[in-house]
Structure formats: structure tokens, C-alpha cells
Amino acid sequence: MKFTIGFEKSDVKRLYEHWDEIISAHKWTEGKFTNLFEEKWSVYNKLYAVAFSSWSTAALAALEFFNIKNKVVLCPSNTFMATPLSVMKAGGNVEFVDCNKFDLSMNLDDLKEKIMIYKPAAVWVVHIGGHIAFQIEEISRLCRENNIILLEDCAHAHGASWNSKKTGSWSEVGVYSFYATKTISTGEGGMLATKNRDLAEYAKQYRNYGKFDYKIQGLNFRMSEFTAALGCVQVDRLDDIVAWKNEYARKHLDNKFSNRIKFPEGMVSGYYKYIVFDPIENSTGKVYDIPCHKIMEKDYRLPNTDWITKNHWCAPLYYKGE
Ligand SMILES: Cc1ncc(COP(=O)(O)O)c(C=O)c1O
Structure with missing residues (x-):
């Protein structure tokens, strides 16, 4: 199966109609489709939603809102460098936490230990691979009890749910x-999703230079109307894409790969990746080849992260791929 973007070909017509409308309206940014994309995401996520030019710009907005400058933010090492880099760009200090072998996401016991050692202001949990971190309930409770801000990196987690609860709802903010x-996909783009109305208001100003009172020192992190129109089409198609991927996994992959990530009762994965623990033919490779603490040449003891790096592979699973 070759890589395909999760996009339904028959949606091209609707997309072109939206783009025609944008061209005719002479409103190419800050218009109807940005609002509509946010409204649709808000309905999907049951949270306030603010569209950004990328994950990282939305993440910066959240980290600056919570003022993590000069404070410690815990972060898994088994993630994309975007997660720790967001903290560093916001002026925080990153310390790394181990993951679990069973879900590739944050390990609760190591988190408890690192909270005692580092007294963090915030924690990034990353839902690796399209499912939800299996210990998210406990992680969320632990952070609440310790007055630690929890942020969810939802870059992989579109369409994921656990007993109907969606990512971004266990914490202060989810970033897609x-x-x-x-x-x-919209090519490039991000979404900040939060139940915190003040954060949502801040984010809208932050992505727009703090207009118009300039008390918030943001920059231009807006999404164009053309991208937002694509986002509108994509949100409407999300359930179909996730259902297709789940059906394909059930019918064609699960019987082939018994040594794979197995989800808890009630969890639906968006299947950004289909992750197995044996080397396989035609693998698309690893989610991440090198953990962040190694990339950053930091000396940590993260045995599960090291194990995962060596012992997982991804089977191709792309929407209507052949
Ligand atoms: C886990 C994770 N976090 C953050 C990002 C960054 O997203 P963006 O490229 O939209 O800034 C990615 C992107 O690949 C990711 O995989």
C-alpha cells in the first residue's frame, strides 16, 4: 500500500466551490471559512477551537499563556522534536519522561518520579500513533492533584476517542x-482546542500580533481562508476516514499481526499508525527512529523508550490506499 493523504476524492468539487467563493469574496484571510473550520472542530471536539498556521504555533500560544518561561515542563522522549522544541522556544526547561511498551505513550510511574524530582509547572502528554495514551486518566488526575498544567499533544490523534471522550478533553489544552x-490534513495547519475560554481568547489574539490592543505579544500565526476551507471539508470527512481505517485494520491487518498494540475497552484509534512489535515485510518504518533525549544528546535512563525504539514497526494503513 502506497502513502495517501486522508482525503476523499469526491470532496474536490466542494473544495473548489469553497475556493471560488473565497476568490469572489476578496476575503482571503480572517474570514468565513476560518470561523467555520473552528466551529466544526469545536463541535467535533466539544471544546473551544482556534485555528493556527501549524501545531507548533498553536503550542507556543498555549505555553506562553501558561507562562512556562524558566520553568520545567516534562515531556516524553518518544515523540517528535516539535514537542520539546515548543517548550524551549517558549523559554521553558525540558526534562524527559519514559514511555510504556504497550502504548508508546507516557509512563505513569516515571512521571510520578519525575514530578518529585523536577517539580514541573507543566506536562506534555503525547498520544502517539493515533490512539489515546492508555494512562491518560491517571496522568490527568495526578497533574490536577499536584497543580500541574497538563497539555495534550494531539498531532496524531484526530478521530481518537475513549468511551466517546476525545483528546484535548483530559487537560487544559489539546493541540492538533x-x-x-x-x-x-490541510497541508499545513494546527488547531488549539480547550475548555478554557480565556486561553481561547488569548490564542485568537496571539496568532494575530495581539490585535488590537497589543497587550499580547504574538506574531502572525494565522491560517489562510483557502487552508481553512480545506479544513472544513476534512472535518466533515473525518468520521468516514477513521471508520475506513478501523475496518481495514480489522479485516486485513489484525489477523496478520497478533503482536501489536491492543487498545483498551471503549478506545477507538484514529490509526495515524498501525504499530506492531515484530519486524515485518513492507514496513513503513518506525514512528520515531531516535528518541528526543538522544537527538539532544541528553543522558537519561529511559529503558522503555530505548526498547520501543528498537522493537516497533508500522504496517502501511492509508485511507483508500492501494
Ligand atoms: C507528535 C507531534 N507533535 C507535533 C508535531 C508538529 O506539527 P506541525 O508540523 O503541524 O507543527 C508533529 C508533526 O509531525 C508530531 O508528530
């Missing part, structure tokens, strides 16, 4: 990416 490989 619509980069070109994601389960649904």
Missing part, C-alpha cells in the same frame, strides 16, 4: 496538527 502526513 494538519501537516501533510496526518490522518486528515
Whole structure:
């Protein structure tokens, strides 16, 4: 199966109609489709939603809102460098936490230990691979009890749910990416999703230079209307794409790969990746080849992260791929 973007070909017509409308309206940014994309995401996620130019710009907005400058933010090492880099760009200090072998996401016991050692202001949990971190409930409770801000990196997690609860709802904020490989994509783009109305208001100003009172020192992190129109089409198609991927996994992959990630009762994966623990033919490779602490040449003891790096592979699973 070759890589395909999660996009339904028959949606091209609707997309072109939207783009025609944008061209005719002479409103190419800050218009109807940005609002509509946010409204649709808000309905999907049951949270306030603010569209950004990328995951990382939305993440910066959240980290600056919570003022993590000069404070410690815990972060898994088994993630994309975007997660720790967001903290560093916001002026925080990153310390790394181990993951679990069973879900590739944050390990609760190591988190407890690192909270005692580092007294962090915030924690990034990353839902690796399209399912939800299996210990998210406990992680969320632990952070609440210790007055630690929890942020969810939802860059892989479109369409994921656990007993109908969606990512971004366990914490202060969920940040999604619509980069070109994601389960649904707009080429480039991000979404900040939060139940915190003040954060949502801050984010809207932050992505727009703090207009108009300039008390918030943001920059231009807006999404164009053309991208937002694509986002509208993509949100409407998300359930179909995730259902297709789940059916394909059930019918064609699960019987082939018994040594794979097995989800808890009630969890639906968006299947950004289909992850197995044996080397396989035609693998698309690893989610991440090198953990962040190694890339950053930091000396940590993260045995599960090291194990995962060596012992997982991804089977191709792309929407209507052949
Ligand atoms: C886990 C994770 N976090 C953050 C990002 C960054 O997303 P973006 O490229 O939209 O800034 C990615 C993107 O690939 C990712 O995989």
C-alpha cells in the first residue's frame, strides 16, 4: 500500500466551490471559512477551537499563556522534536519522561518520579500513533492533584476517542496538527482546542500580533481562508476516514499481526499508525527512529523508550490506499 493523504476524492468539487467563493469574496484571510473550520472542530471536539498556521504555533500560544518561561515542563522522549522544541522556544526547561511498551505513550510511574524530582509547572502528554495514551486518566488526575498544567499533544490523534471522550478533553489544552502526513490534513495547519475560554481568547489574539490592543505579544500565526476551507471539508470527512481505517485494520491487518498494540475497552484509534512489535515485510518504518533525549544528546535512563525504539514497526494503513 502506497502513502495517501486522508482525503476523499469526491470532496474536490466542494473544495473548489469553497475556493471560488473565497476568490469572489476578496476575503482571503480572517474570514468565513476560518470561523467555520473552528466551529466544526469545536463541535467535533466539544471544546473551544482556534485555528493556527501549524501545531507548533498553536503550542507556543498555549505555553506562553501558561507562562512556562524558566520553568520545567516534562515531556516524553518518544515523540517528535516539535514537542520539546515548543517548550524551549517558549523559554521553558525540558526534562524527559519514559514511555510504556504497550502504548508508546507516557509512563505513569516515571512521571510520578519525575514530578518529585523536577517539580514541573507543566506536562506534555503525547498520544502517539493515533490512539489515546492508555494512562491518560491517571496522568490527568495526578497533574490536577499536584497543580500541574497538563497539555495534550494531539498531532496524531484526530478521530481518537475513549468511551466517546476525545483528546484535548483530559487537560487544559489539546493541540492538533494538519501537516501533510496526518490522518486528515490541510497541508499545513494546527488547531488549539480547550475548555478554557480565556486561553481561547488569548490564542485568537496571539496568532494575530495581539490585535488590537497589543497587550499580547504574538506574531502572525494565522491560517489562510483557502487552508481553512480545506479544513472544513476534512472535518466533515473525518468520521468516514477513521471508520475506513478501523475496518481495514480489522479485516486485513489484525489477523496478520497478533503482536501489536491492543487498545483498551471503549478506545477507538484514529490509526495515524498501525504499530506492531515484530519486524515485518513492507514496513513503513518506525514512528520515531531516535528518541528526543538522544537527538539532544541528553543522558537519561529511559529503558522503555530505548526498547520501543528498537522493537516497533508500522504496517502501511492509508485511507483508500492501494
Ligand atoms: C507528535 C507531534 N507533535 C507535533 C508535531 C508538529 O506539527 P506541525 O508540523 O503541524 O507543527 C508533529 C508533526 O509531525 C508530531 O508528530
